[in-house]
Amino acid sequence: MATAQVLTTTHAMHTPAVDPLYPSAIDATARGAHYAPTINLPFHHPSLAAALAPPAPATTLASLPTELHLLIFSSLDPIDSTCFGLTSRHFYTAYRTLHRSRVPLNQRRRGPNTLEMAWEVLGPVTPCRYCGIYRCELHMHIREFMPGRYEYCAVRGVFGLRAREGAKDGCFRSNPPKPMMCGRHWVPNVEEPVVEASKL
Structure with missing residues (x-):
């Protein structure tokens, strides 16, 4: 009778109080493990090629197809x-x-x-x-x-040199037989006086 009690007591000391979910927990409980296993993940250093690689080009309007x-x-x-x-x-x-x-x-x-028209949903168009x-x-x-020295001529329909000082504000046809001649932007061709070589 005493032998049966000793065996029962010894069996109770080595039996875990809670049934393990996996078999290996029996050994861990029997050994009296106090800490959970720790997984040490390796630290990957950035490679030199990745550091020197040029950044990905940003998508711009000019890069679209x-x-x-x-x-x-x-x-x-x-x-x-x-x-x-x-x-x-x-x-x-x-x-x-x-x-x-x-x-x-x-x-x-x-x-x-x-x-x-698509932007009108956000409000009135400026x-x-x-x-x-x-x-x-x-x-x-x-x-x-256009450069600052050019302005639009409504008679000829092109950009040309600015009108001379004192000219009228608006463009107008100065010569009916020549409809492309503007009275504001037309400058007569004035020949420079010829200077003789003996007077230089």
């Missing part, structure tokens, strides 16, 4: 399309692909384009700062691209 450029140009009116085409040589090539003939400088605005009581014309938008 040509098909998207042509789609943007097709949604613009002649005025906005011309201004957009003058921003870079790449865009000018796409602009000339769609507009085979030159857009006249007196081209007027046809109203909000499809892209502007009117063009070049618009007055008349509609916009192309030369009003591209005059900032």
Whole structure:
């Protein structure tokens, strides 16, 4: 009887109080493990090649495919399309692909384009700062691209040298037989007096 009690007591001392979920826990409990196992992950140092690699190029408007450029140009009116085409040589090539003939400088605005109509959901569209009581014309938008010594001539429809001092404010036809002669920007050809060599 005493032997049976000793065996029962010894068996109770080595039996865990809670049944383990996996077999290896029996050994850990029997050994009296007090700490959970720790996993040491290796530390990866950044390689030199990754540090010296150039950064990924950012996506810009110029880096978009040509098909998207042509789609943007097709949604613009002649005025906005011309201004957009003058921003870079790449865009000018796409602009000339769609507009085979030159857009006249007196081209007027046809109203909000499809892209502007899409922005109306955010609020009223700000009117063009070049618009007055008349509609916009192309030369009003591209005059900032021109040097300061040039201005637009409404008679000839081109940009030329500024009018001389004392000229009238507006352009007008000064000679009816010559409709392209502007009275404001026309400068007569004055020949310089010939200086003889003996007087030098």
